[in-house]
Amino acid sequence: MNSISDYDVYTARMQKTYYDKCWWINHIPGKVNTIIDFGCADAGIYNFIDNMYPGRFTYIGVDANEEMLRIARKEYEGNARVSFYRSLKELNGFSQENTVMILNSVMHELFTYSNHIEVFDFIADVRKTSPAYIAVRDMHKVSPTIKFDWNLENNPYQEQYLSYKEVTDFDEADINFSLEFLLKYLYPENWSREVIEKYLWNWSDFFENTLEKDIVHFGEAEKMYGYIRKYEEDFSIRFLQEKWKEDFGIEIDIPTHKKVLLIKKED
Numbered sequence: 001m002n003s004i005s006d007y008d009v010y011t012a013r014m015q016k017t018y019y020d021k022c023w024w025i026n027h028i029p030g031k032v033n034t035i036i037d038f039g040c041a042d043a044g045i046y047n048f049i050d051n052m053y054p055g056r057f058t059y060i061g062v063d064a065n066e067e068m069l070r071i072a073r074k075e076y077e078g079n080a081r082v083s084f085y086r087s088l089k090e091l092n093g094f095s096q097e098n099t100v101m102i103l104n105s106v107m108h109e110l111f112t113y114s115n116h117i118e119v120f121d122f123i124a125d126v127r128k129t130s131p132a133y134i135a136v137r138d139m140h141k142v143s144p145t146i147k148f149d150w151n152l153e154n155n156p157y158q159e160q161y162l163s164y165k166e167v168t169d170f171d172e173a174d175i176n177f178s179l180e181f182l183l184k185y186l187y188p189e190n191w192s193r194e195v196i197e198k199y200l201w202n203w204s205d206f207f208e209n210t211l212e213k214d215i216v217h218f219g220e221a222e223k224m225y226g227y228i229r230k231y232e233e234d235f236s237i238r239f240l241q242e243k244w245k246e247d248f249g250i251e252i253d254i255p256t257h258k259k260v261l262l263i264k265k266e267d
């Protein structure tokens, strides 16, 4: 995985959206008392949640980045309700029906840094972990709508734009080309990492074709139920839209992000 050059900047950036990253709380029943946070980073969100709902949740953080895990473990040292792991395969001893798995801003990293087999392995691991609820929030590819013309003469972000143009898979005529740049240009501190990340992909369809399907191997005896989509919302980030207007004179209102809540079918 491409390393992060500035952990303070990286984690500070994520804190801005903690409240919105807890959107699922109002959609799950009160009995749910365990969070599995896949791609938890420094797990700062748990302090935030525990302030809102003191003592309600036990927290299991999972992250593949050892440095993130070290920072997170240090922060919650001695807290018996918090534990950390490197992979979903290591988890045990939680009640699946009282658990919500949250996937905040991690689908795009999984897609960027994992090969196809690993992405399907991830789905298999999620099925095995089998939480009652799965809440996903991330940037999301949009359907082409308008063509976008850039004029970056004398613009301070021109150099970033050119380096982005060199590595992105999107064609300049695709609106996703422009949106992906607009979503990443504000993060120059970890630019060598950000510029290559595939921010926009259709993880919603991917879930529909995988986790949301039942698996039947050898007849009903081997049936493994999938998940049902209970809630879905496309949205955009207001402060980014204001920044785009300020930095490029661009006024667009296209949803660049998506939230999805999946619920496990009853056996």
Ligand SMILES: C[S@@+](CC[C@H](N)C(=O)[O-])C[C@H]1O[C@@H](n2cnc3c(N)ncnc32)[C@H](O)[C@@H]1O
Binding pocket: 014, 015, 021, 038, 039, 040, 041, 042, 045, 062, 063, 064, 065, 068, 086, 103, 104, 105, 106, 109, 110, 113, 114
């Ligand atoms: C952009 S951060 C999001 C952090 C946090 N969920 C948030 O929204 O504030 C993505 C995190 O996912 C982790 N990550 C990426 N791919 C992963 C994988 N395959 N397994 C576990 N963690 C992964 C990264 O190490 C990073 O800490």
